[in-house]
Amino acid sequence: MTGSATENRRFINCPTVNALNFEEQVVVCPGCSQFGAMCCQHPNDDCHHHRLFFADGACLNNGRGGARGGVGVAAAENDKNLHVSKPFSDLALERDGNPKRTNQIAELRAAIEAVALIERFYDSYGPNGEPNSKPDIRKRKHQNISRSSPQEPPLCVIGMDSQYVVKGMTEWLPIWKENGLKTKSGYEPANLNLFLLLEQDICRVERKWGGGMVICFWWIPRGCNKIADKLAKDAAKLDIN
Numbered sequence: 001m002t003g004s005a006t007e008n009r010r011f012i013n014c015p016t017v018n019a020l021n022f023e024e025q026v027v028v029c030p031g032c033s034q035f036g037a038m039c040c041q042h043p044n045d046d047c048h049h050h051r052l053f054f055a056d057g058a059c060l061n062n063g064r065g066g067a068r069g070g071v072g073v074a075a076a077e078n079d080k081n082l083h084v085s086k087p088f089s090d091l092a093l094e095r096d097g098n099p100k101r102t103n104q105i106a107e108l109r110a111a112i113e114a115v116a117l118i119e120r121f122y123d124s125y126g127p128n129g130e131p132n133s134k135p136d137i138r139k140r141k142h143q144n145i146s147r148s149s150p151q152e153p154p155l156c157v158i159g160m161d162s163q164y165v166v167k168g169m170t171e172w173l174p175i176w177k178e179n180g181l182k183t184k185s186g187y188e189p190a191n192l193n194l195f196l197l198l199e200q201d202i203c204r205v206e207r208k209w210g211g212g213m214v215i216c217f218w219w220i221p222r223g224c225n226k227i228a229d230k231l232a233k234d235a236a237k238l239d240i241n
């Protein structure tokens with residue numbers, strides 16, 4: 001056990017680590033520059049027990065004419081293969097073709113792309129994050145790193161500064177489901193289709209690894225999400241409305 005837990009997909013690190021500042025809880029592996037949320041068992045090295053995927057959405061001209069949107073995801077500091085920077089015009093071609101752009105939709109689509117990156121990562125690395133026969137995402141070698149045991153299922157943490165997505169997935173969605181996909185006051189929640197698409201993708205990727213893999217959400221302060229923020233803003237500038 002690593003001392004961490006999840007509750008309704010909310011990441012709860014062990015109390016000793018939780019007492020630190022957020023900046024101190026984010027670790028960068030010296031071997032591969034991948035991000036992690038510090039694990040209380042191995043605070044001074046990188047064990048990859050809690051893989052951290054930063055995600056952020058951007059919407060320029062939000063609420064005005066000619067809004068442009070983009071998403072950013074980063075699973076490593078220096079590995080461009082583990083960065084995602086996609087304008088909405090590209091996402092619309094790949095996914096459901098819905099052209100609507102708002103800040104909230106950008107955040108939801110960023111979480112969806114984080115799940116897609118998690119899937120690509122484990123397709124290349126297997127359930128334990130070890131390179132398999134075709135390691136096209138990460139080729140660098142690890143040295144002196146205590147890895148999760150083969151029995152230990154991956155815990156993937158999506159770090160976002162959007163309360164809307166983190167609370168939506170971990171607090172509101174369970175209530176909506178109990179209420180027949182309605183809010184407490186009986187209305188259909190805004191962007192319900194995207195919340196459900198996000199959950200569907202999460203469940204599919206978790207099932208792919210035979211259960212045990214958990215994808216969860218962690219609210220982080222804006223200042224900790226700078227890499228994903230930049231990737232999202234750069235993408236939004238390239239969006240063709």
Ligand SMILES: [Zn+2]
Nearest residue numbers: 029031032034
């Ligand atoms: Zn590493």
Ligand SMILES: [Zn+2]
Nearest residue numbers: 039042047049
């Ligand atoms: Zn660990």
